Amino acid sequence: MQFDIITIFPEIFDSYLKTSIISRAIKAGLIKIKIHNLRDWTKDLHKTVDDRPYGGGPGMVMKVEPIYKAIEAIKRTKRLSSKKRKIILFTPRGKKFNQKLAFSLSKLNQLILICGRYEGIDERVAKYIADETISTGDYVLMGGELPAMITIETVARLIPGVLGKPQLLKERITKERGFIEYPQYTRPEVFSPRLRRGQVKKRKKWKVPKVLLSGDHKKIAQWRKKHSKIISSCVCRRIEN
Numbered sequence: 001m002q003f004d005i006i007t008i009f010p011e012i013f014d015s016y017l018k019t020s021i022i023s024r025a026i027k028a029g030l031i032k033i034k035i036h037n038l039r040d041w042t043k044d045l046h047k048t049v050d051d052r053p054y055g056g057g058p059g060m061v062m063k064v065e066p067i068y069k070a071i072e073a074i075k076r077t078k079r080l081s082s083k084k085r086k087i088i089l090f091t092p093r094g095k096k097f098n099q100k101l102a103f104s105l106s107k108l109n110q111l112i113l114i115c116g117r118y119e120g121i122d123e124r125v126a127k128y129i130a131d132e133t134i135s136t137g138d139y140v141l142m143g144g145e146l147p148a149m150i151t152i153e154t155v156a157r158l159i160p161g162v163l164g165k166p167q168l169l170k171e172r173i174t175k176e177r178g179f180i181e182y183p184q185y186t187r188p189e190v191f192s193p194r195l196r197r198g199q200v201k202k203r204k205k206w207k208v209p210k211v212l213l214s215g216d217h218k219k220i221a222q223w224r225k226k227h228s229k230i231i232s233s234c235v236c237r238r239i240e241n
């Protein structure tokens with residue numbers, strides 16, 4: 001899987017790509033992430049990527065031309081059928097991102113991610129260039145860089161080998177491509193937060209549920225099932241018992 005990110009702030013991704021599982025997956029050759037500075041596809045001295053909106057109004061709008069050129073250049077570097085690649089534009093008006101969409105994206109070979117900035121992007125990018133518009137939630141961010149990272153993380157962890165333990169994924173994916181999530185605990189068995197000076201209350205004891213310490217795998221599985229939620233579409237639902 002190759003992720004190509006088009007942004008005017010490439011430096012945002014510097015530490016992200018060097019960290020943890022993502023960096024290991026890159027080193028292991030399981031994923032490739034290429035960052036493209038949109039300004040490299042401008043012609044003028046100031047490397048202008050934005051202009052005033054037609055019809056007036058506040059703020060600036062990202063121009064279609066540099067984005068078109070960037071996409072065409074990126075496509076030329078990797079010969080692929082259009083079924084194996086998707087061009088994604090991030091916008092709060094897009095399709096809501098969820099686990100199911102992440103699954104379908106994880107089956108592709110290349111994702112080209114367009115990160116917007118300013119007041120938005122010339123609508124012709126959504127209309128004629130992007131295959132999909134994605135929103136990560138009902139809020140307006142300053143740019144598409146965080147949505148790009150969210151997409152990469154959610155999709156990359158579904159690629160075999162990235163998490164290191166294939167059985168972990170197998171056990172937790174449902175038939176409808178939802179993801180099973182349950183509460184997790186680790187040592188110590190009992191944690192007692194310190195009382196602040198002058199506090200007269202009894203010291204609290206935060207305990208791990210007994211069943212998880214029992215070593216009884218059947219009971220543990222039942223407990224996890226009972227407390228699981230399936231993350232699939234916009235809503236989380238409880239697993240039916």
Ligand SMILES: C[S@@+](CC[C@H](N)C(=O)[O-])C[C@H]1O[C@@H](n2cnc3c(N)ncnc32)[C@H](O)[C@@H]1O
Binds near residue numbers: 117144
């Ligand atoms: C200030 S927003 C502009 C929003 C613009 N009016 C629009 O409808 O796309 C700047 C950029 O941040 C990104 N963005 C903001 N909120 C987002 C969200 N909820 N989901 C995905 N991308 C978002 C988009 O790439 C957007 O072009």
